[in-house]
Amino acid sequence: MFTRVTAAAQSVMEQAYECAVRDRVGEIGEDHLLEALLADPQGAVLLGGRSVGEDVVRNVRGELEDRRRKGGLTAAEEGALAGLGINLDAVVDRIEDQLGTGALAGSDPKRNRWWRRPDFSADVIRILADAERQLAATGERSLGIEHMVLAMVSVPGFTSESLARHGVSEANVRTALVAKQAGGDRR
Numbered sequence: 001m002f003t004r005v006t007a008a009a010q011s012v013m014e015q016a017y018e019c020a021v022r023d024r025v026g027e028i029g030e031d032h033l034l035e036a037l038l039a040d041p042q043g044a045v046l047l048g049g050r051s052v053g054e055d056v057v058r059n060v061r062g063e064l065e066d067r068r069r070k071g072g073l074t075a076a077e078e079g080a081l082a083g084l085g086i087n088l089d090a091v092v093d094r095i096e097d098q099l100g101t102g103a104l105a106g107s108d109p110k111r112n113r114w115w116r117r118p119d120f121s122a123d124v125i126r127i128l129a130d131a132e133r134q135l136a137a138t139g140e141r142s143l144g145i146e147h148m149v150l151a152m153v154s155v156p157g158f159t160s161e162s163l164a165r166h167g168v169s170e171a172n173v174r175t176a177l178v179a180k181q182a183g184g185d186r187r
Contacts, residue, residue, distance in 0.1 A: 003132050004142040012036045012043060012145060020118040027121040030152075030159040031061045037149060046149040046176050048168050060162045067158045071104035075161050123158070127151045146180075149173055 005013075015036035020028040037043035070078065070092050078088050095103050120128070130151035135143045153160050154170045163169075 003135065006142045006144045008040060008042060008145050009143055009148060012040050012148065015039055016124075017118065026118055028118050028124055029064070029121050030123050030127065030157065031064050033124055033127065033148070034060060034152065034159055034163075037145065037152065040145055042145045043149055045180070046146060046173050047152075047163070048166075048172065048176075056163075056166050059166065060159060063162045064158050069102060069104060074156070074158065126157070127155050130155045146177055150177075 012033075013036070016028050016032040019032035019035050023032070034047075038047060067073065070088055073081075073088065081088050092104060127148070128151070131143055131147040134147040134150045134154075138147075150170065150173055153163055153168060153173050
């Protein structure tokens with residue numbers, strides 16, 4: 001990434017890294033990025049303030065784990081399969097009976113023994129790439145938290161679907177951004 005990053009956005013990325021290290025996982029996931037954005041005051045306001053708290057992060061993590069268990073299929077894909085008469089839960093249960101719990105979830109990426117630091121997951125990389133597109137659309141020079149939040153809620157995936165179920169949508173975030181900018185509160 002060759003984009004300039006604000007100090008606040010850099011702090012969020014470092015916090016996401018710390019969350020992944022705390023969880024002892026090989027990748028910095030969407031849930032880690034969400035937790036880091038919620039820990040930042042500006043990110044928390046853009047994501048709905050107090051309405052999105054620890055309970056929502058726990059729910060999102062639970063939903064992410066459920067999606068991983070189902071091989072990464074989104075709710076829309078699960079709905080499409082249900083429309084064809086395929087009960088995904090029953091299929092996953094049968095697969096897990098044969099191959100073990102979490103058979104479709106995959107495992108942590110293989111790592112060299114000398115390299116222990118978590119990397120960004122493919123989903124987080126997609127979010128950061130979209131944040132750069134959000135930055136380019138605004139014409140600003142530095143990638144900030146607002147670009148990351150907009151990308152988090154607009155990039156199709158588990159987290160945006162889960163946040164939408166909790167009332168956090170791209171429209172809500174854009175409204176919060178307009179209100180913030182009208183108040184003259186710019187970093």
